[in-house]
Amino acid sequence: MDLAPLTQIVRGKFPDSIVEEQSTALVIKKEFLLKIAEFLKGEELLFENMHCISGVDRKDKIEVVYHLYSFKNRFMLTLKVFLPRENPEVETLTKFWRSADWLEREVFDLFGVKFLNHPDPRRILNPDEWTYYPLRKDFTHPEFFPKAETQGLKG
Amino acid sequence: MAINDKAAALSGEKFMEKFPGGEVIMTKTEDLFKWARGSSIWPLTFGLSCCAIEMMATGASRFDIDRLGSGVFRASPRQCDVMIVAGTICVKMGDCMKKLYAQMPEPKYVIAMGNCAVGGGIFYHDTYSVVQGTERLGIPVDVHVIGCPPRPENLLNSILLLKQKIESPEGYKHPPLNPANPNIGGGLLNKENPSDKKEEKAS
Numbered sequence: 001m002d003l004a005p006l007t008q009i010v011r012g013k014f015p016d017s018i019v020e021e022q023s024t025a026l027v028i029k030k031e032f033l034l035k036i037a038e039f040l041k042g043e044e045l046l047f048e049n050m051h052c053i054s055g056v057d058r059k060d061k062i063e064v065v066y067h068l069y070s071f072k073n074r075f076m077l078t079l080k081v082f083l084p085r086e087n088p089e090v091e092t093l094t095k096f097w098r099s100a101d102w103l104e105r106e107v108f109d110l111f112g113v114k115f116l117n118h119p120d121p122r123r124i125l126n127p128d129e130w131t132y133y134p135l136r137k138d139f140t141h142p143e144f145f146p147k148a149e150t151q152g153l154k155g
Numbered sequence: 156m157a158i159n160d161k162a163a164a165l166s167g168e169k170f171m172e173k174f175p176g177g178e179v180i181m182t183k184t185e186d187l188f189k190w191a192r193g194s195s196i197w198p199l200t201f202g203l204s205c206c207a208i209e210m211m212a213t214g215a216s217r218f219d220i221d222r223l224g225s226g227v228f229r230a231s232p233r234q235c236d237v238m239i240v241a242g243t244i245c246v247k248m249g250d251c252m253k254k255l256y257a258q259m260p261e262p263k264y265v266i267a268m269g270n271c272a273v274g275g276g277i278f279y280h281d282t283y284s285v286v287q288g289t290e291r292l293g294i295p296v297d298v299h300v301i302g303c304p305p306r307p308e309n310l311l312n313s314i315l316l317l318k319q320k321i322e323s324p325e326g327y328k329h330p331p332l333n334p335a336n337p338n339i340g341g342g343l344l345n346k347e348n349p350s351d352k353k354e355e356k357a358s
Contacts, residue, residue, distance in 0.1 A: 125284075127246060131341070141283065143340075144281075145280050147280035
């Protein structure tokens, strides 16, 4: 199944909600995230499974990537939200998919994305006392030794 | 086997003087204690990652750590002599390790097993959550065992090296104690822990 028909459905239901249509992913405005999530979970499309949530630091922005799976349609959808690098905030999807709970905590732990209305907004793996987010591109620490070859690597 | 030959060379006979025909042996108490300590180095049941699998293999019948008297893995730090740091030390685990080391009774020894415990190993570069070696935590290390992971023979050899060190004629010398690195884990490892203070008072 191609992404295009699904994009059409979403566009028909929520005009102006799509920022960008990538070859394998759908980028939406973060204000529409809750509505679109509810629609995707609903009777029509049945995306019952929140597969994975990841963060990407693009230096000018932070992306949050949601992977959703529909067992009935056998289709995996990649949904993206772009957030500003300073103070990234997005609504939590915990009320639709319980599995989003820990996945969002992980993204918060590593990228510092704040998930609003999250039931348990703590770090998941790193020590609670840390004030920095280690997977951000500008992360530095006296005990962090970057490898020479990877310094020139572009994100 | 080479390990057996080496172990035989380190047997307690050198501490004893046998009277011909008699049933009496003579030795110094100091030597007796050395012999006893060196022949029953009990490790702590403590593994951090994949090196622990190799440590378990060492404990099993094929390699048989028991013939060196070290097969008694104790589940409490109060009852053991050596901490085999088997694996990658994460920042969060470093805190636990310091606590376990503090709870072990003297005399206590440490074997750093594998490249990660020696100096970070493959996690030296580009890692935010790994402590680069046991000594950065302020824990003195007696024997470093390299390998990724080391062969069980190598670990057995390290126990014999430790035995050699304990039984040396000059007497056992504690390795130099480096102060813990204050930068590890954003100063997390060196923050004042109320439970640590209690221990100091008790001892």
